[in-house]
Amino acid sequence: MTQTAPTTASTVRAFRVVALAEAVSWLLLIVATVVKYTAGNAIGVHVMGPIHGVLFLAYVALALFEVRTKLGWDTRTTLIVLADSVIPGGGFVVARRRDLQAAPPA
Template sequence: MTDQAPHGGSRVLTAARAVSFAEATSFLLLLIATGIKYGADHPQGVKILGPIHGTLFLAYCALIGYLAFAGRWPRRRTVLALIASVLPVAPFFVERHWLRGDAGLAGGTTPPAGPGSRPVSRPAARRS
């Protein structure tokens, strides 16, 4: 990605990918820590991971909101990406399928080619 989207979109997209991955990972770790808290009576993991996950959750929601607005995402995609924040592994899906490349700022959908259309090839340049 050499061309930058307006207003630092490339940086925002990179941050959204990182936060999405971190938020999903912290959620899984928090679930494990919760099991340890109640199963082995060790609440330290939840005390540490709770605020970290909470911060990542808020950052994820804010970045999804920004990308949805700036990239003019369809409402369905925006709602699904926000619902993904409360499911343990769903942000991994969002990062993989909606936040890669230009998908985050360009809506992520490329119109399908029409029937009978072929890729356009350029003629080879002549050497002089």
């Protein structure tokens, strides 16, 4: 059985899921950081830090190497999507982008 390249729709769907997960993990990491410095409990940072890091890297990789190509984003659009990843909750905005709502047929 041979595998085919992922369709545009499945790539976009995966990117939306990663964008939402990255945004949630970023917000949870901020909460964990506040808890660390106010209550002296760093376990949340130790747990959420690596999770957020992996999700962030997946977000950037998908944006640069998959979604950008499949949706034909120009440099400006790509930079905006990448900048949104460093704003807490920015992934929520990206996931709602019109061009990510209904992917064109593969």
